[in-house]
Structures are given as structure tokens and as C-alpha cells.
Amino acid sequence: MLHENYKTKVEYGVSATVILVGLFFIYQASTIGSSKEMFGPDAMPFALSISTVFGGVWLAYRAFRGKVGAVQAGYGFLESDLKRISWVIGSGAAFILTFYLFGYFLAIILGYTLMLLSFGVRDKVKILVSTLLMAFVFQWLFMGIMRLNDPSGALLDLRPYTNIISGE
Amino acid sequence: MIFTDILGGFETLLNDQYAIWFVLLASFVGIVFGALPGLTAAAAIAMMLPILIAYNDEIGGLAGLAFLYVIGKSGRYGGSIAAILFNTPGTAASAATMQDGYPMTQSGRAGKALKTATISSAFGDYFGEIVLIFGAVFIATFTRKFGPPENFAIYLMAFIIIGSVVSDSIIKGIISTLFGASIALIGEDTITGQFKMTMGIDELESGMALVPLLIGVFVISEVIIQAEKSAKVKMIDMNARGIDDPTAQYFTWAEFKRCLPLMFRSSIIGSLIGMMPGLGSSVACFVAYGEEKRKAKNKDKWGTGVVEGIAAPESANNAVSGPSMIPLLTLGIPGSTIAAVLIGMFLVNGLQVGPQIFATEPPLFMGGQLISPREFIFGMFAAGLVGIACYALIGYFLAPVIGRVISKLPTQYLYPFIFMISIAASYSSRASIWDVGFALLFGVIGYGMRRTNFSAAAFIIAFVLTASMEEAFRQSMIISDNGLMLFLSFEYQNKFSYAPIFLIIGTAVVVFRAISSQRAKSKAGS
Numbered sequence: 001m002l003h004e005n006y007k008t009k010v011e012y013g014v015s016a017t018v019i020l021v022g023l024f025f026i027y028q029a030s031t032i033g034s035s036k037e038m039f040g041p042d043a044m045p046f047a048l049s050i051s052t053v054f055g056g057v058w059l060a061y062r063a064f065r066g067k068v069g070a071v072q073a074g075y076g077f078l079e080s081d082l083k084r085i086s087w088v089i090g091s092g093a094a095f096i097l098t099f100y101l102f103g104y105f106l107a108i109i110l111g112y113t114l115m116l117l118s119f120g121v122r123d124k125v126k127i128l129v130s131t132l133l134m135a136f137v138f139q140w141l142f143m144g145i146m147r148l149n150d151p152s153g154a155l156l157d158l159r160p161y162t163n164i165i166s167g168e
Numbered sequence: 169m170i171f172t173d174i175l176g177g178f179e180t181l182l183n184d185q186y187a188i189w190f191v192l193l194a195s196f197v198g199i200v201f202g203a204l205p206g207l208t209a210a211a212a213i214a215m216m217l218p219i220l221i222a223y224n225d226e227i228g229g230l231a232g233l234a235f236l237y238v239i240g241k242s243g244r245y246g247g248s249i250a251a252i253l254f255n256t257p258g259t260a261a262s263a264a265t266m267q268d269g270y271p272m273t274q275s276g277r278a279g280k281a282l283k284t285a286t287i288s289s290a291f292g293d294y295f296g297e298i299v300l301i302f303g304a305v306f307i308a309t310f311t312r313k314f315g316p317p318e319n320f321a322i323y324l325m326a327f328i329i330i331g332s333v334v335s336d337s338i339i340k341g342i343i344s345t346l347f348g349a350s351i352a353l354i355g356e357d358t359i360t361g362q363f364k365m366t367m368g369i370d371e372l373e374s375g376m377a378l379v380p381l382l383i384g385v386f387v388i389s390e391v392i393i394q395a396e397k398s399a400k401v402k403m404i405d406m407n408a409r410g411i412d413d414p415t416a417q418y419f420t421w422a423e424f425k426r427c428l429p430l431m432f433r434s435s436i437i438g439s440l441i442g443m444m445p446g447l448g449s450s451v452a453c454f455v456a457y458g459e460e461k462r463k464a465k466n467k468d469k470w471g472t473g474v475v476e477g478i479a480a481p482e483s484a485n486n487a488v489s490g491p492s493m494i495p496l497l498t499l500g501i502p503g504s505t506i507a508a509v510l511i512g513m514f515l516v517n518g519l520q521v522g523p524q525i526f527a528t529e530p531p532l533f534m535g536g537q538l539i540s541p542r543e544f545i546f547g548m549f550a551a552g553l554v555g556i557a558c559y560a561l562i563g564y565f566l567a568p569v570i571g572r573v574i575s576k577l578p579t580q581y582l583y584p585f586i587f588m589i590s591i592a593a594s595y596s597s598r599a600s601i602w603d604v605g606f607a608l609l610f611g612v613i614g615y616g617m618r619r620t621n622f623s624a625a626a627f628i629i630a631f632v633l634t635a636s637m638e639e640a641f642r643q644s645m646i647i648s649d650n651g652l653m654l655f656l657s658f659e660y661q662n663k664f665s666y667a668p669i670f671l672i673i674g675t676a677v678v679v680f681r682a683i684s685s686q687r688a689k690s691k692a693g694s
Binding site: 021028033035049074080084093119120134138 | 219342353365591611612619637642
């Protein structure tokens with residue numbers, strides 16, 4: 001019963017999210033310019049977003065009637081570890097910020113270091129060695145072999161040095 | 169004719185200097201990814217796709233496509249290694265294999281379990297591939313005549329069917345589809361050239377790229393789950409002592425003969441399920457397992473470690489692989505996530521998926537040879553047939569070793585490495601840092617979807633399909649005198665229209681699914 005109550009609460013949250021997403025897309029669809037056609041570029045976006053809102057309302061109605069069913073393994077956020085999730089997302093966000101400010105090479109170093117920390121690695125030597133190895137391999141593979149765009153950092157341009165690794 | 173085409177396919181494959189090596193590599197990579205708990209063939213494909221696209225001109229189109237196609241097959245098989253050795257299905261398709269596979273490992277017969285899985289997977293896969301080759305060519309001759317109204321009706325039917333069958337909850341499956349479709353509409357309108365729903369972000373004017381989405385919902389969401397678990401793969405001793413059975417590590421000829429009818433029946437089940445868009449290996453393995461257990465004389469022993477309990481789900485889940493391509497190649501509808509990703513690879517090579525892919529004109533220049541689309545597609549079929557043999561050989565001889573290596577991999581380094589590869593792959597798809605941000609965003613969304621029973625597969629398939637669906641809809645409206653009634657009419661432009669039939673089929677599937685779901689709930693309640 002306790003679990004069913006929990007699932008009902010989660011389902012209310014889910015339905016609210018779905019309705020908000022639907023409303024967001026309705027707003028976005030309303031920004032599309034009109035056309036002479038009866039079914040122009042905004043027809044499909046409106047149809048889909050309105051259906052999404054209806055879907056959300058249906059989910060809420062189902063939760064209201066208590067017809068959410070039993071909680072299955074892996075359902076819900078009871079087992080979620082917010083700290084770990086934040087670490088992973090934070091590592092990605094740090095990668096993006098570092099990439100913008102200091103370039104790809106340092107972004108790889110910081111991103112991988114944070115990911116190792118989020119997976120519980122604490123041995124400093126192992127972190128240092130594996131991170132440097134990773135940064136060199138990625139710089140060589142993606143910027144050297146695949147020749148991706150390697151932009152300068154907004155604060156620091158390390159490309160005179162990292163180009164040696166990329167072979168440019 | 170078709171046998172000549174198959175031989176021609178082998179010729180195309182062998183004449184391509186890279187393709188055969190990529191098939192071999194894909195067989196191995198797929199097994200490893202499939203065997204890594206939590207990672208799937210779709211995750212492997214998401215990470216490899218930008219690299220293959222970047223090198224498409226150098227390696228030739230067939231090599232890249234064959235690589236992705238074979239990874240889909242070997243990845244499905246690889247999942248059985250994790251199911252048997254670690255009691256964790258490497259992929260959802262192997263969940264049923266665990267029920268008899270792991271008890272066999274516990275009783276010191278891991279070798280027998282792995283070899284049974286290998287042989288039955290290869291059997292099912294060959295069966296499915298034959299169904300694909302003959303089925304797709306036959307159906308394509310019929311579907312080639314379809315116009316925009318039928319195409320739109322087919323897309324709508326696929327949306328409804330995929331949405332309603334792919335998830336435990338019909339409504340959540342359909343919402344997943346709607347969400348994927350809404351995201352796909354962001355960007356430039358194909359007919360008027362207007363920018364739609366870009367939220368003022370310039371980078372979205374060219375739309376959302378597939379790779380960051382795939383990486384987000386399949387890889388980053390999985391990394392988040394692994395970070396939460398901090399789980400280590402645990403494998404028990406495969407060579408347990410005290411077993412007085414000289415055949416404990418072999419799948420004997422007598423067992424093979426006993427399992428052959430069962431493998432055949434399960435392959436038929438898998439092939440039929442594979443042809444239905446959205447119904448994948450995970451459904452096939454449980455249906456085949458349940459059906460064979462019901463028929464078995466020794467049904468009380470199922471679940472304690474019988475070879476039949478491995479042969480049935482493994483034949484069925486691999487038999488899905490080939491037929492799941494039939495909707496893609498005949499109607500342009502991807503039946504699975506892997507098929508959805510393959511569309512991207514076809515497009516990169518200038519091929520529009522659908523029945524016209526079996527045409528003999530116009531020729532394409534690929535891998536140093538001038539070939540027709542039909543020769544190209546039969547080259548892919550040949551790659552599939554060779555790939556099955558490759559993964560079967562690798563699996564038969566090396567599966568225990570692969571399992572042992574995976575059990576020793578330091579997961580605290582492995583998943584961060586996979587995360588960084590994913591980030592790099594997201595960036596490399598369009599060399600845009602925004603795509604890394606989108607991958608992270610969809611990683612969180614994918615995590616939320618997993619935790620609340622929404623379907624990532626339906627989301628991705630809808631994302632891939634929507635542009636074509638909208639185009640078919642708008643083209644239909646241009647030729648229609650009756651507005652939306654065109655889709656309910658059996659005639660347009662003085663020819664017969666199949667559009668209402670497809671809409672009826674879609675509606676019938678939803679109604680049937682809703683009734684069976686209601687009955688199952690009532691049964692569970694009582």
C-alpha cells in the first residue's frame with residue numbers, strides 16, 4: 001500500500017511534467033509564422049503538443065483513480081542517489097565550461113578527473129596517470145586523426161602546445 | 169533471381185577492401201558491449217556512429233553500414249554472456265536466458281550454457297536473416313506503389329503501434345513517441361524553410377542531431393545508473409570442481425538434436441515478433457521461453473538449468489534481428505532502435521530507405537566500385553550472414569575468456585571512460601559544444617524516463633521518423649481536395665488507396681493491446 005501511494009505520487013509528478021512539456025511545445029508552436037496552407041508548418045507541432053498535454057491529463061486521471069499498478073523493480077527514485085547523479089552531470093557541465101574557457105585538452109583532463117572521483121576512485125597517482133593518458137589519446141584521436149574543430153579557449157589558448165599532440 | 173542477388177551481395181562485400189574487416193571487428197565489439205552489463209548494442213552504435221560518418225568517404229559506405237548492422241546482431245548475442253555468467257542480462261533481450269543460464273553456471277556447466285547460447289543465437293539469427301532477405305524483397309514489390317497518403321498512414325500506424333506495444337503502459341509509450349516527434353520538429357521546415365521551435369538558439373536551426381540524443385538516452389543515462397549502483401560485476405567460478413560430467417562444458421550432438429525443433433519454433437516466434445515495429449528481442453525471448461516451457465515434458469525442471477531454457481530465448485531474440493529490418497527496408501519505418509540509427513547511415517550514403525532501396529538504378533560509387541542500391545543492400549545482407557558466422561565462432565571459443573576479462577574490468581575506470589567517449593562522440597557529430605550539452609540534458613531525461621517506465625526506444629524511433637512523416641502529411645494535403653478525409657478514402661488521384669487499411673490496423677492493435685493489458689491487470693488484481 002505504501003509503495004502504491006509512492007507510485008501514485010510519482011505519477012502525479014510525471015503527469016505534471018508531461019503537461020508542462022506539452023504546454024511548452026504549444027507555446028513554441030505558436031511562435032511559428034502562419035502560412036497560406038490549411039495545414040502549414042505549425043500543424044504537426046500543434047497536433048503533437050496538444051496530444052502530449054492530453055496524455056499528461058490522462059496520466060493524472062489514472063493516478064487520481066489509483067490505477068497506477070504495483071511498483072516494479074527499478075521504478076521511481078527511492079533508490080536514486082542524487083549526489084552521484086549530480087557528480088556525473090556536474091562532470092559533464094564542467095567539461096563544457098572548461099572547453100569554452102580553456103579548450104578541449106584541459107576539458108578532458110577535468111571531466112575525466114571528476115568522473116573518476118564520482119565513481120569513488122581516490123588514488124591520486126592513478127587519477128593523474130589515467131587522466132593524462134586519456135587526454136593525450138583523445139587529443140590525438142579526435143583532433144588529430146578525426147580533424148575535428150579544436151577552438152581556442154576564451155581565456156587561454158593551449159593549441160600551440162596541444163597541436164603537437166594532434167600532429168598539426 | 170534472389171539467389172543471384174545473394175551471390176552478388178557476397179561479391180560486393182568481398183570486393184570492398186574494408187567491409188569484411190569491419191564485419192569481423194563488429195562481431196567482436198558487439199559481443200563485448202553486449203556482455204558489459206547495462207550497455208547495449210544501441211549504446212555501442214551511438215558511440216561509433218559519428219566516427220563512422222566522419223570516415224564514411226575513406227572506408228566506403230558498405231563498411232560503415234555493415235559494421236553497425238553486425239554490431240546489432242553480435243550485441244544481442246553478447247547479452248547472453250552476462251546473463252549466463254553474471255546473472256545480469258547484458259541486454260533486455262537476454263533476461264529470459266538468465267533463468268536457466270545462471271543455474272547452469274552455478275552447477276559448474278557454464279561452458280555448456282555459453283555454447284548452447286552461441287549455437288542457438290546463430291541458428292535464430294540465420295533463420296531471421298533468411299526471412300529478411302526473402303520477405304523484404306517480396307514486400308517491397310508491393311509497397312513500391314504507395315504514394316504520400318499511404319506513407320503518412322503507415323507512419324501514423326507505426327507511431328501508434330510502437331507507442332502502444334513498446335512500453336508496459338500504452339499511454340506512456342505513446343507519450344514517449346509524441347515527445348520524440350516534437351523534438352524532431354525543431355529546426356528548419358522542409359517545405360517553407362521557416363525555422364520552427366528553435367527557442368532562439370541558432371544552433372537549433374539545423375535541428376537536433378541524432379547522435380547526442382542517442383548518447384544521452386542510451387549511454388549517459390546508463391552511466392548515471394552505474395554511478396548510483398557503484399556495482400561491480402561478480403562472476404562465480406566457472407570451473408567448479410566436483411562435477412562428474414565430462415560433457416559439462418560442451419553442447420553435445422544429442423542435445424543439439426533435441427533442441428533443434430525448439431530452436432526452429434522459437435526462431436519463427438522471434439521472426440514474427442521482429443516484423444512488428446516496436447516489438448523487440450526482449451518480448452520475443454519471453455514469449456519463446458514461456459511457449460516452450462508450456463510445451464515441455466520436463467517443465468518442472470525449467471529454471472533449474474536446462475539447455476532448452478537457453479536455446480528457446482536465444483534463438484528467438486536473435487531471430488528478431490533480421491526481420492526487424494523488414495519494416496525499414498519496405499516501408500521506411502525502423503522496427504528497432506538499431507534500425508532507426510541505420511537510417512542515418514543510409515542517408516549519408518545517398519540512399520533513401522524504403523522499397524526503392526531494392527532498385528537497380530541509379531548506381532552509387534562506393535568503396536572504389538560502382539554499384540546499384542540493390543547490390544549495396546545485398547552486400548549488407550551478405551555482411552549479416554558473414555557476421556553471424558564470425559560472432560558464433562568468436563563466441564563459441566572465446567565467450568568464457570571474454571566473460572572472465574569483463575569480470576575483472578575495473579568498473580570505476582570503465583564507466584568514466586565510456587562517459588568521456590560519449591562526450592567526445594557527441595561533440596564530434598557536428599563539432600558543436602551545444603551537442604555535448606544536449607547529450608547531457610537527454611542523459612538526465614533518459615534517466616527520468618527509465619525510472620518512470622517511459623520508452624527510450626519509442627522516443628528515438630519517433631525522432632527519426634517524424635521528418636518523413638510530416639513531409640508525407642504536407643504532400644498529402646497539397647494533393648488533397650478533401651483535407652484530412654483523404655486518409656479515410658479508399659481512392660485518390662483515380663487509384664486505390666491503402667491508407668484507411670493501415671489506420672484500421674493501427675487502431676486495432678491499440679484496442680487489442682488495451683484489452684489484453686486490462687485483462688492482465690484484472691487477473692493480477694484477483
